[in-house]
Amino acid sequence: VTLLAPSPLVLPTPVNHHPVRREVTGTVLEVTGRLPAELTGCLARIGPNPLRPSTGQHAFAGEGMIHGVRLRDGQALWYRNRWVRSGAVSRSLAELPLPGPCHGVSDNANANLIQHAGRILALGEAGVLPVELDDELNSLARFDFDATLAHGFTAHPQQDPVTGELFGVAYYHELSYVEHIVVAADGRVRRCVPIEVTGNPMMHSVALTSRHTVLFDLPVIFDAGEAAAGSRFPYTWAKDRPARLGLLPREGSAARWVELDPCFVFHPVNAFESGDECVIDVIRHDRVFDRVRRAPGESVPSMWRWRVSAECGVVACDQLSDFPQEFPAIDERRRTMPYRYAYTVAMRGGGAVCGGSALLKHDLVSGETQVRDFGPSCETGEMTFVPRHALSAEDDGWLLGYVFDQRTCRSRLVVLDAQDFTGPPVAQVGLPVRVPTGFHTTWLN
Ligand SMILES: [Fe+2]
Numbered sequence: 001v002t003l004l005a006p007s008p009l010v011l012p013t014p015v016n017h018h019p020v021r022r023e024v025t026g027t028v029l030e031v032t033g034r035l036p037a038e039l040t041g042c043l044a045r046i047g048p049n050p051l052r053p054s055t056g057q058h059a060f061a062g063e064g065m066i067h068g069v070r071l072r073d074g075q076a077l078w079y080r081n082r083w084v085r086s087g088a089v090s091r092s093l094a095e096l097p098l099p100g101p102c103h104g105v106s107d108n109a110n111a112n113l114i115q116h117a118g119r120i121l122a123l124g125e126a127g128v129l130p131v132e133l134d135d136e137l138n139s140l141a142r143f144d145f146d147a148t149l150a151h152g153f154t155a156h157p158q159q160d161p162v163t164g165e166l167f168g169v170a171y172y173h174e175l176s177y178v179e180h181i182v183v184a185a186d187g188r189v190r191r192c193v194p195i196e197v198t199g200n201p202m203m204h205s206v207a208l209t210s211r212h213t214v215l216f217d218l219p220v221i222f223d224a225g226e227a228a229a230g231s232r233f234p235y236t237w238a239k240d241r242p243a244r245l246g247l248l249p250r251e252g253s254a255a256r257w258v259e260l261d262p263c264f265v266f267h268p269v270n271a272f273e274s275g276d277e278c279v280i281d282v283i284r285h286d287r288v289f290d291r292v293r294r295a296p297g298e299s300v301p302s303m304w305r306w307r308v309s310a311e312c313g314v315v316a317c318d319q320l321s322d323f324p325q326e327f328p329a330i331d332e333r334r335r336t337m338p339y340r341y342a343y344t345v346a347m348r349g350g351g352a353v354c355g356g357s358a359l360l361k362h363d364l365v366s367g368e369t370q371v372r373d374f375g376p377s378c379e380t381g382e383m384t385f386v387p388r389h390a391l392s393a394e395d396d397g398w399l400l401g402y403v404f405d406q407r408t409c410r411s412r413l414v415v416l417d418a419q420d421f422t423g424p425p426v427a428q429v430g431l432p433v434r435v436p437t438g439f440h441t442t443w444l445n
Contacts, residue, residue: 016379016404016437019049019062026079026432029069033427035415036398037074038388041445042135043400043413044068045381046113046122047438049083051092059295061232063089064110064122066137067402067435068444069413076413076429084109084122084131085139100142103129103152104172106232107142111155113442116166117187119143120444125204125233127152127172135444148189151179156205156267158213161333165190167213167250173200173222180213180248193253195246202235207268207280210336214280215246215255216265220289237264237290247278247310256310261317264288266296269303269328269342270335277315280306281342281364283326300324301347303362321369323347325360327382327440331394340365341395341418343383359383359399361421370421379404382441385418395419398426400443402435411435 048062064084070077083089085098086107109124109131121130121143130153132143157168164185171178182191195215200222207214219241226234243262246255269281286299303325307315325344346358358373359380374380383401399416413429
């Protein structure tokens with residue numbers, strides 16, 4: 001166990017932000033260690049990979065690319081990287097456009113990947129429709145949940161592990177409200193409720209408890225000036241706009257709003273009910289998109305616990321960890337419930353916001369944090385937790401993710417035993433190419 005020690009983690013940033021230029025399929029992959037036979041599925045990672053990178057481009061704007069490694073029976077069968085077929089990608093590759101409905105001004109599903117109701121969906125920000133993928137990461141069609149979705153969708157729905165339902169909030173700048181959307185376990189929207197807001201806020205995600213969807217109505221809003229200037233992600237900090245949390249009963253239509261100090265949250269860690277309070281753990285940024293408009297790098301993200309009562313407002317705001325960190329992962333079986341373990345990426349200084357050299361494992365009961373540092377030449381992104389089996393204990397399983405090493409300019413898939421967090425990797429799979437710094441990692445089982 002290593003106790004909190006944030007300062008040594010401020011290290012030079014490996015150069016892994018530029019996009020890759022080609023789609024690659026590799027079927028001869030070098031495995032070191034032993035891949036657990038229980039891991040049958042595909043480890044997929046999504047992020048922007050611009051077709052035509054240019055200086056000054058928004059960090060969120062590049063066309064989406066997915067990298068994946070297929071595991072089965074203790075073997076690594078293939079590596080693939082594939083652009084998500086937006087209109088721009090299809091034109092660039094001289095392909096027919098993707099079928100399916102359209103919504104809004106963007107079709108760039110580059111932000112997140114989920115698996116739901118037997119489908120694999122790439123999700124985008126700000127009202128983009130999902131793109132359905134096949135199990136070799138090829139784009140099939142834009143998807144509106146079998147015509148049950150009226151407008152756009154969200155990048156970060158939360159799935160109730162008991163019912164299998166998805167809860168999310170979709171926002172789009174031409175609507176004067178946001179939409180609370182519930183997708184039933186059969187993959188159809190069963191509920192869509194407008195929630196009045198002002199100023200077109202960006203809502204990247206929600207938190208979910210057993211009783212509430214928690215809305216983050218924070219001071220980042222659509223900026224018509226930035227849009228007119230050509231920004232492909234025109235959302236900026238609004239200095240005088242209040243920050244508030246909304247406690248929306250899952251089946252309700254009116255949120256109880258609670259004011260907060262100004263901040264921004266891309267990613268909650270988890271949330272749960274405790275008596276008459278909601279406990280909401282988040283990665284909190286002091287501010288984003290203010291002086292630095294094209295990437296969220298101007299304040300240090302850290303992990304906080306908010307305890308909120310619908311009757312009394314904010315009960316407590318406590319910083320849980322001093323480390324700069326983002327990209328939280330938990331055992332998804334504990335989503336909406338009290339939980340013990342959270343895994344995050346320790347961020348370097350200097351504005352790198354998607355990768356870092358170390359992973360953190362937080363024990364929220366003991367207060368201890370373990371640090372797993374891959375070394376100054378390496379950069380890890382978000383890890384995802386896969387339980388050993390359906391009934392295994394909360395941290396009895398593996399953490400899977402991609403690690404880039406600038407000494408070789410290659411990436412590798414790393415499998416860690418979550419209960420032996422700082423021990424040697426269980427297995428590693430060398431990849432033929434580099435996986436650039438990106439957003440979210442998903443286990444498609
Ligand atoms: Fe995200």
